[in-house]
Amino acid sequence: MKKTSIPLHRNPKLRSLAVQVSLLFLVFYALFSLYSTTVSNLEDRGIKTSIGFFDEIAPFKVGYSPFLDFKLGETTYIEVFFIGVMNTLLVAILGIIAATFLGFFIGILRTSNNWIASKFALVFVETFRNMPLLLQIMFWNFAIFLAFLPPPKKSIEMGLFYLNSRGLHTPLPVIEDNILSFIWFGIIIATIIGAFIFAKRAKNNFERTGKSVPVFYYSLIAIFGIGFLSFFALGKPLGVEIPVLGKFNFKGGGQLPLPLFSLWFALTVYTSAFIAENVRAGISSISKGQIEAARSIGLSRAQMVRMVILPQALRVVIPPTISQYLNLTKNSSLAIAVGFEEVVAVWANISLNQTGQALIIIAMTIIFYECCSLLTSFILNMYNKRVQIAGR
Amino acid sequence: MSENSTNFIKIPDREPPINSIGWLAWIRHNLFGSTTNTIITVLFFYFFYLYIPPFVDWAILNANISGSDRSVCDANKAGACWTFIKVRLDQLLFGLYFATNPEEIWRPIFVFALFGMLVVPLVIDSTPHKKWLLMILLTIYPVIFIAVVYGGVFGIPVSDTGQWGGLLLTFALAFVGIVLALPLGILLALGRRSEMPIVRALSITYIEFWRGTPLITILFMASVMLPLFFPSGVEFDKVVRAMIGITLFQSAYTAEAVRGGLQAIDKGQNEASMALGMGYWRRTMLIVLPQALKISIPSIVNTFIALFKDTSLVSIIGLLDLLKMSQNASRSLDWNGYDIEGYLFAGFVFWIFCFGMSSYSQKLEQKLDTDRRSE
Numbered sequence: 001m002k003k004t005s006i007p008l009h010r011n012p013k014l015r016s017l018a019v020q021v022s023l024l025f026l027v028f029y030a031l032f033s034l035y036s037t038t039v040s041n042l043e044d045r046g047i048k049t050s051i052g053f054f055d056e057i058a059p060f061k062v063g064y065s066p067f068l069d070f071k072l073g074e075t076t077y078i079e080v081f082f083i084g085v086m087n088t089l090l091v092a093i094l095g096i097i098a099a100t101f102l103g104f105f106i107g108i109l110r111t112s113n114n115w116i117a118s119k120f121a122l123v124f125v126e127t128f129r130n131m132p133l134l135l136q137i138m139f140w141n142f143a144i145f146l147a148f149l150p151p152p153k154k155s156i157e158m159g160l161f162y163l164n165s166r167g168l169h170t171p172l173p174v175i176e177d178n179i180l181s182f183i184w185f186g187i188i189i190a191t192i193i194g195a196f197i198f199a200k201r202a203k204n205n206f207e208r209t210g211k212s213v214p215v216f217y218y219s220l221i222a223i224f225g226i227g228f229l230s231f232f233a234l235g236k237p238l239g240v241e242i243p244v245l246g247k248f249n250f251k252g253g254g255q256l257p258l259p260l261f262s263l264w265f266a267l268t269v270y271t272s273a274f275i276a277e278n279v280r281a282g283i284s285s286i287s288k289g290q291i292e293a294a295r296s297i298g299l300s301r302a303q304m305v306r307m308v309i310l311p312q313a314l315r316v317v318i319p320p321t322i323s324q325y326l327n328l329t330k331n332s333s334l335a336i337a338v339g340f341e342e343v344v345a346v347w348a349n350i351s352l353n354q355t356g357q358a359l360i361i362i363a364m365t366i367i368f369y370e371c372c373s374l375l376t377s378f379i380l381n382m383y384n385k386r387v388q389i390a391g392r
Numbered sequence: 393m394s395e396n397s398t399n400f401i402k403i404p405d406r407e408p409p410i411n412s413i414g415w416l417a418w419i420r421h422n423l424f425g426s427t428t429n430t431i432i433t434v435l436f437f438y439f440f441y442l443y444i445p446p447f448v449d450w451a452i453l454n455a456n457i458s459g460s461d462r463s464v465c466d467a468n469k470a471g472a473c474w475t476f477i478k479v480r481l482d483q484l485l486f487g488l489y490f491a492t493n494p495e496e497i498w499r500p501i502f503v504f505a506l507f508g509m510l511v512v513p514l515v516i517d518s519t520p521h522k523k524w525l526l527m528i529l530l531t532i533y534p535v536i537f538i539a540v541v542y543g544g545v546f547g548i549p550v551s552d553t554g555q556w557g558g559l560l561l562t563f564a565l566a567f568v569g570i571v572l573a574l575p576l577g578i579l580l581a582l583g584r585r586s587e588m589p590i591v592r593a594l595s596i597t598y599i600e601f602w603r604g605t606p607l608i609t610i611l612f613m614a615s616v617m618l619p620l621f622f623p624s625g626v627e628f629d630k631v632v633r634a635m636i637g638i639t640l641f642q643s644a645y646t647a648e649a650v651r652g653g654l655q656a657i658d659k660g661q662n663e664a665s666m667a668l669g670m671g672y673w674r675r676t677m678l679i680v681l682p683q684a685l686k687i688s689i690p691s692i693v694n695t696f697i698a699l700f701k702d703t704s705l706v707s708i709i710g711l712l713d714l715l716k717m718s719q720n721a722s723r724s725l726d727w728n729g730y731d732i733e734g735y736l737f738a739g740f741v742f743w744i745f746c747f748g749m750s751s752y753s754q755k756l757e758q759k760l761d762t763d764r765r766s767e
Contacts, residue, residue, distance in 0.1 A: 016587075016588050019588065019591075020588050020589075020590035020591060021590075023590065023591060023594065024590050024594070027594060034621050037620070037621060037622065037623055038617065038620045038621055041619075041620045041623075042620060112432070113422070113425065113429070114422065114423065114425070114429045114432045114433060115422035115423055116422075116423060116432075116433055116436045116437075117432050117433075117436060120436060126747060127743070130697075130701075130742070130743045130746035130747045130750065131701070131739045131742050131743050131746070132701040132702070132704040132715065132739075132742055133701070134704045134705055134707070134708075134715065135704055135715050135735060135738060135739050135742065136739075138715070138719065138735065139732075139735040139736075139739065142719075142731055142735075143731040143732045143735050144732075147731070147732075330605075330606040331606065333606040333608045333609065334608060334705070334708075336608065336708060337707075337708060344606070344608055344609060344612070348609060348612055349612065352612075352616065358616050358617050358620060359617075359620075362609070362612070362613050362616070362617060365609055366601075366604075366605050366609060369604055369605050369606060369609065370600075370601070370604045370605070372604075373600070373603070373604030374604070
């Protein structure tokens with residue numbers, strides 16, 4: 001038998017190799033030429049691209065930096081970057097916590113069999129997710145809060161929280177004795193670990209003997225009880241700083257200036273509309289048969305929710321909700337519209353205009369967000385692997 | 393036989409108990425079904441009683457719409473000032489250039505009307521030749537849009553893009569985003585599923601890069617760095633810069649939507665066409681893509697909704713889109729202090745479009761879900 005030879009240009013392996021190599025070459029050439037034109041363009045404007053500006057003193061004021069002390073004339077550019085990053089993370093974490101609670105609440109209302117509650121949730125979701133977030137941030141900040149919140153002297157009191165046209169003022173725990181509070185944290189963490197071990201043992205015991213213990217309540221009582229007792233036994237190592245009305249505004253405690261408060265509020269409402277949709281989809285994804293089966297084997301209502309409904313609903317709810325957390329973090333960059341000093345406002349805008357180091361500054365901003373994005377997809381993949389239904 | 397059998401006479405059905413039919417039963421079941429239910433209902437009614445009547449009073453009953461300056465509104469502070477929206481409507485919808493040149497205002501009205509004439513039949517189920525309509529919308533319509541709105545041909549005076557604004561600009565940005573991002577996104581989605589490792593890696597890098605970055609950073613990049621990317625002398629105007637940024641951003645999201653469709657196509661389709669001796673491009677263009685695109689239409693519409701809302705971010709880099717236009721209008725000397733009305737109007741316009749699109753995409757999803765997976 002004669003071996004037929006394929007002409008070189010028709011050999012699929014060779015062709016694919018040629019396509020890929022030339023594509024790679026093209027992309028690298030394009031990137032390289034973009035980079036070199038940018039560097040030379042910057043040099044024409046008298047800007048030498050280097051990281052030397054990191055240690056220069058930033059000539060502008062950053063008003064809000066709760067984690068790093070900002071001193072005009074001392075703080076350097078790289079510190080400004082970290083202040084921005086921390087402010088972004090702060091609003092992201094606050095937003096994620098609030099949006100999760102509100103989103104689950106609205107989502108559960110949506111599936112309620114009370115007609116008026118479910119329709120209210122529907123209107124909430126459709127209103128807030130179909131309007132641009134930027135518009136909502138501006139609306140709350142400029143049209144509502146700035147216009148209608150009272151001045152500091154007439155603040156709205158909510159327990160120890162004070163809301164006025166300057167922002168929200170909250171009580172803040174302060175460490176009064178370093179070593180003792182360290183010990184106290186240690187005790188709490190040890191109790192929580194103990195509760196986990198107890199839960200595992202109780203589960204093993206349940207599977208062996210069928211006797212169940214109310215693990216959750218026992219752990220709760222243990223953690224709170226031991227927490228309180230040791231808190232007083234150690235002589236109150238933590239104090240609370242309460243905001244006090246000064247001459248112009250509240251001093252002390254936690255401060256959320258109005259831009260941060262408006263941003264937090266708008267991000268919470270906007271994101272919770274999406275989370276509520278995820279929750280609704282999760283709850284309605286459970287087939288009726290599951291609930292009927294749970295009833296017929298005699299599970300109590302609480303057991304049914306905990307062992308049948310939640311594990312299945314959360315599998316549907318959690319992945320898109322984690323993506324919403326990432327979206328919230330990215331959306332916090334809209335703070336620039338109301339003047340909250342997060343990373344885009346303080347770094348990609350002010351610092352960029354001051355130094356002209358476009359290449360480095362934009363690259364660092366993007367790398368920061370890419371890190372958040374990678375972290376999110378890493379968590380998502382881990383979760384998906386854990387809850388994957390085996391054997392399909 | 394018949395003498396022995398008993399004659400059964402059907403007695404008419406008894407009426408169901410009065411408390412299980414009609415609106416009364418509906419109320420009992422849906423509002424006062426249990427104690428908790430009753431409490432929830434009462435709480436909601438109280439909440440509505442507190443907030444809805446004052447809002448209706450403000451927005452409708454006491455609202456001002458007459459007159460043409462702020463004296464009417466200043467005289468009656470208890471109601472909303474829709475006069476402001478009425479007076480500034482041309483600016484909010486068509487931007488400064490067309491609002492100040494009333495003889496040119498037919499141009500934006502014409503392109504909006506043409507768009508409506510093309511889109512309405514697309515949404516209606518029974519229209520024939522939808523494919524061609526869609527092709528016209530995606531290819532010929534943009535040309536007409538540029539010719540009529542930008543001008544410079546057929547004796548139509550040029551309208552500078554720096555003067556574009558309002559809903560017209562929002563629409564132009566979103567439309568360019570979707571039209572240019574669609575082919576780019578399809579290529580990227582194919583690249584991500586390609587068998588060539590380098591092509592796949594490049595596509596994944598591109599998609600994840602743009603998806604991980606907030607649009608506002610990309611717009612900053614487009615407005616600050618785009619001029620730096622090219623040798624000096626190459627100039628882009630602001631609107632084009634924003635359009636480039638938006639297209640690059642949107643193509644990554646479109647790619648993910650199309651990839652979802654590609655993944656849903658049975659492997660057998662590809663294998664069967666391979667067995668028939670079709671090459672890659674013929675297989676893709678004739679067999680795989682037509683099916684995949686149809687499935688991915690709802691997700692593409694969803695990315696388009698997100699883009700439509702996100703176009704409002706261009707106001708941060710200094711373009712006068714619908715949001716910025718209404719903000720500027722309510723901060724101008726003539727109408728200073730009527731912020732709420734401005735934001736509510738802009739929000740309402742955005743809402744109408746986004747809600748319409750999302751309802752359509754949900755309807756489509758149900759229609760395309762032929763094996764009823766969602767039930």
